[in-house]
Amino acid sequence: MFIRSERLMLRPIFPEDWRELFAGIADESVVRMLARVPWPYTADDARRFCNQPRGVDEMLFAITLPGEDGAPLIGTIGLAPSEPETAYELGYWIAPSRQREGYGSEAVGAVLATARALGLREARAGHFVDNPASGKVLRRWGFLPDGQLEQTACAGRGGRRVPALRYRLSLAD
Structure with a gap:
């Protein structure tokens, strides 16, 4: 499945994406x-990660930024x-x-619109308390x-337990 938003293209993750994925996520501040x-x-x-099989019910996308020099x-x-x-x-x-x-927020909006169109009923999410920007996106x-x-x-913090806030969204509205 592919999803187009105003500035982004969300597409399946391919095995050859590993280099770009690694370059973007291999930063302790992200992990x-x-x-x-x-x-x-x-x-x-x-x-x-790029080679693992995905579940039939799982939606996972690469967030790409199309432009003159590629995406x-x-x-x-x-x-x-x-x-449940x-x-x-x-x-x-x-x-x-x-x-x-605003790319994270735009991607969230696009995925939620698709989830609603597919008839999904509820979304849940969370963020660590030291990541308030993610909470702002979710509330938006x-x-x-x-x-x-x-x-x-949190695997990125050596498995240590970290306080996280949890959220819910009814997709049926």
């Missing part, structure tokens, strides 16, 4: 904000089934060189805090 990505992040980690990969975004069965977990990251330009798209402060394991 420490993601629960499941290890630090240090290696080229082998990037290759494995560089600037991040990834996905929705994957979670508990009707909910999907949203996750995303943007390369440091492209942060604070209608996510509501569920009042939970969860101690969440």
Whole structure:
């Protein structure tokens, strides 16, 4: 599946994306904000990620920025089934060189519009408390805090449990 937004193209992740993915995510400031990505992040980690099979119900996209010189990969975004069965977990990251330009928010909006069109019912997301920018993006798209402060394991911080805020969004509206 491909999704076009105002400035971005969201597309499947291909095995040959590993170099660009590695260049964007292999930064401790990015990895420490993601629960499941290890630090240090290696080229082998990037290759494995780009080659791993995806679940039928999982939506995972390379966030690319089309332009005159191609369409560089600037991040990834996905929705994957979670508990309960009707909910999907949203996750995303943007390369440091492209942060604070609204690309993360634009990608979230595009994925949520697609999820609604596909009939998904609920999205969930979270962010570590030391990443308030992610919370701002989630609230912009209608996510509501569920009042939970969860101690969440963070692979990028050596598996340490870090406080995270959790959010929900009804996609049925």
